[in-house]
Amino acid sequence: MAATFALADPLHLHRSSSLSRLLATPLLRHRRPRLVAMAAEPGGADSKPRVLVAEKLDQGGLDLLKGFADVDCAYNLSPEELRAKIGLCDALIVRSGTKVGRDVFEASGGRLRVVGRAGVGIDNVDLAAATEHGCLVVNAPTANTVAAAEHGIALLTAMARNIARSDASMKSGNWERSKYVGVSLVGKTLAILGFGKVGSEVARRAKGLGMHVIAHDPYAAADRAHAIGVDLVTFDEAIARADFISLHMPLTPSTSKILDDEAFAKMKNGVRIINVARGGVMDEEALLKALDSGVVAQAALDVFTKEPPSADDKLVLHEKVTTTPHLGASTVEAQEEVAIEIAEAVVGALKGELASTSVNAPMVPAEVLSELTPFVVLAEKLGRLAVQLVAGGSGVKSVKVTYAIPRTRGGVDTRLLRAMITKGLIESISDVVVNIVNADFAAKQRGVRITEERVLLDGSPEDPIDSIMVHIAGVESKFPTAASGTGEITVEGRVKDGIPHLTKVGSFQVDASMEGSLILCRQVDQPRMIGTVGTILGEQNVNVSFMSVGRIAPRKHAVMAIGVDEEPTKQALQKIGDIPAIEEFVFLKL
Ligand SMILES: NC(=O)C1=CN([C@@H]2O[C@H](COP(=O)(O)OP(=O)(O)OC[C@H]3O[C@@H](n4cnc5c(N)ncnc54)[C@H](O)[C@@H]3O)[C@@H](O)[C@H]2O)C=CC1
Numbered sequence: 001m002a003a004t005f006a007l008a009d010p011l012h013l014h015r016s017s018s019l020s021r022l023l024a025t026p027l028l029r030h031r032r033p034r035l036v037a038m039a040a041e042p043g044g045a046d047s048k049p050r051v052l053v054a055e056k057l058d059q060g061g062l063d064l065l066k067g068f069a070d071v072d073c074a075y076n077l078s079p080e081e082l083r084a085k086i087g088l089c090d091a092l093i094v095r096s097g098t099k100v101g102r103d104v105f106e107a108s109g110g111r112l113r114v115v116g117r118a119g120v121g122i123d124n125v126d127l128a129a130a131t132e133h134g135c136l137v138v139n140a141p142t143a144n145t146v147a148a149a150e151h152g153i154a155l156l157t158a159m160a161r162n163i164a165r166s167d168a169s170m171k172s173g174n175w176e177r178s179k180y181v182g183v184s185l186v187g188k189t190l191a192i193l194g195f196g197k198v199g200s201e202v203a204r205r206a207k208g209l210g211m212h213v214i215a216h217d218p219y220a221a222a223d224r225a226h227a228i229g230v231d232l233v234t235f236d237e238a239i240a241r242a243d244f245i246s247l248h249m250p251l252t253p254s255t256s257k258i259l260d261d262e263a264f265a266k267m268k269n270g271v272r273i274i275n276v277a278r279g280g281v282m283d284e285e286a287l288l289k290a291l292d293s294g295v296v297a298q299a300a301l302d303v304f305t306k307e308p309p310s311a312d313d314k315l316v317l318h319e320k321v322t323t324t325p326h327l328g329a330s331t332v333e334a335q336e337e338v339a340i341e342i343a344e345a346v347v348g349a350l351k352g353e354l355a356s357t358s359v360n361a362p363m364v365p366a367e368v369l370s371e372l373t374p375f376v377v378l379a380e381k382l383g384r385l386a387v388q389l390v391a392g393g394s395g396v397k398s399v400k401v402t403y404a405i406p407r408t409r410g411g412v413d414t415r416l417l418r419a420m421i422t423k424g425l426i427e428s429i430s431d432v433v434v435n436i437v438n439a440d441f442a443a444k445q446r447g448v449r450i451t452e453e454r455v456l457l458d459g460s461p462e463d464p465i466d467s468i469m470v471h472i473a474g475v476e477s478k479f480p481t482a483a484s485g486t487g488e489i490t491v492e493g494r495v496k497d498g499i500p501h502l503t504k505v506g507s508f509q510v511d512a513s514m515e516g517s518l519i520l521c522r523q524v525d526q527p528r529m530i531g532t533v534g535t536i537l538g539e540q541n542v543n544v545s546f547m548s549v550g551r552i553a554p555r556k557h558a559v560m561a562i563g564v565d566e567e568p569t570k571q572a573l574q575k576i577g578d579i580p581a582i583e584e585f586v587f588l589k590l
């Protein structure tokens with residue numbers, strides 16, 4: 001069952017609102033539509049989010065969705081109809097029958113926030129396009145595993161004993177006992193290609209039938225295979241030794257047509273093949289030739305390159321082929337579970353929670369997430385602050401983030417933090433809305449290279465992170481104090497009592513709570529500076545929330561950080577700049 005994580009921390013609204021913005025931002029490309037879609041978000045005065053269910057989903061899942069969203073069930077939509085509807089939807093739920101291509105994300109105009117795949121295979125969803133549009137894709141990876149494995153075994157045994165053809169023959173009035181002599185399974189070698197969830201369940205069941213099971217999977221752990229009595233072998237060895245081959249890998253560019261002419265040439269004469277994975281992992285033309293030449297004695301196919309296949313499809317009509325119309329996941333039990341699993345994931349994602357089944361975003365365990373939340377807020381603010389210090393604001397190409405981490409917490413997952421820093425950096429200098437899904441893409445697209453570094457500290461404090469430092473290299477600063485001689489702007493922040501604080505600008509220590517807006521001044525350290533600046537702001541009715549001064553030595557240079565609740569007028573800022581002791585100053589929105 002999908003686990004989702006609640007983020008809301010009612011005592012710290014500033015934190016949860018910022019985090020859920022990252023996660024739930026209506027994943028749009030441009031600011032203007034975002035504001036429109038925000039108004040339609042849950043909690044908005046007038047409307048619930050809208051979920052389009054484009055393929056049959058069990059009632060339990062629909063009920064769950066209806067508790068939170070307006071649900072539109074519209075099956076068998078043409079691509080044009082889907083594109084026409086999608087701009088009104090926050091989420092889309094599909095199974096394997098709907099192609100969710102780039103055209104769908106483009107047609108959504110940025111409103112689509114989540115695509116839920118009610119099943120495992122996501123080859124019908126253009127993940128790159130989803131990510132570029134900041135749209136989260138979630139699937140239901142476990143609910144149909146057993147159903148698919150049972151279907152694989154059903155096809156294996158039905159094929160070996162000619163069940164489908166002899167049944168059809170009897171229904172035509174025949175009694176053909178010698179024509180439908182089958183082959184035995186016991187003692188035969190079954191090669192499983194793709195030893196994941198379904199593949200390993202097929203292996204277990206085949207062992208129960210007395211088969212010798214080998215498997216090929218470049219990413220599977222040998223000890224997991226050994227635990228159920230399966231040897232992992234190379235691809236060539238698997239296909240050469242097998243009496244039966246069962247396919248269980250996903251369809252990806254590297255598995256496409258993995259069984260081709262060359263592969264069939266390496267197989268034993270009389271091999272039998274079962275495909276409950278995807279039609280595209282076999283070259284169907286090559287299979288046809290291998291069936292006709294006798295290399296492949298029989299095939300049992302649940303999946304096809306084109307679904308449904310055409311009425312005259314030669315494989316479907318072939319007498320050595322047993323077929324089912326993509327029924328692997330179609331049991332009552334599996335569909336009940338799939339529907340609940342995907343509905344929970346989609347609702348969670350619409351609420352701004354992180355789905356544990358996301359396909360195109362980092363998955364962060366609940367306990368890690370709650371610890372990281374204040375640092376997530378700090379990270380965004382540091383990114384936003386650092387980029388505002390860049391003169392001109394557009395030359396940012398190289399950003400390094402240094403995390404100071406207690407040695408005991410050295411393995412902390414920083415992907416969320418990196419996404420947040422990226423959000424702060426990129427949103428300040430472009431019209432792109434950045435979220436956890438598209439952060440890396442957005443940075444790459446703008447040519448911004450973000451690298452990370454961990455500095456391990458001794459001791460074992462409670463916090464997972466001591467400080468975060470953002471360095472922007474090769475730029476000039478509006479506030480030269482923030483930059484080194486080599487043109488590197490550096491800002492550092494820490495979390496104090498749950499509140500993000502700016503603790504360093506360039507080489508100057510400061511201590512400024514990162515809320516509201518900030519004026520940074522570099523000045524000659526002398527009496528009455530705080531009073532003079534305070535008076536100017538007071539005259540303009542600007543409320544000062546705090547002031548902090550960091551200096552290198554008495555009466556030398558100092559950096560003053562002034563927190564303000566309102567934005568001072570240009571004239572007020574001008575007056576501050578005109579104070580003779582003030583050498584540089586900058587106004588920053590956090
Ligand atoms: N016919 C149906 O209704 C159903 C079909 N499926 C299909 O079955 C596939 C597998 O599902 P699960 O086992 O749940 O996924 P999974 O992700 O648990 O397992 C897939 C395995 O394939 C392996 N793999 C990847 N590339 C490979 C390669 N080149 N050679 C060998 N192995 C490779 C992976 O390492 C992984 O262990 C899905 O992607 C889906 O396409 C799944 C459920 C129902």
Ligand SMILES: O=C(O)C(=O)COP(=O)(O)O
Nearest residue numbers: 095096118119120121329
């Ligand atoms: O889960 C999968 O990958 C499947 O192939 C099941 O597809 P379906 O949801 O039955 O269209």
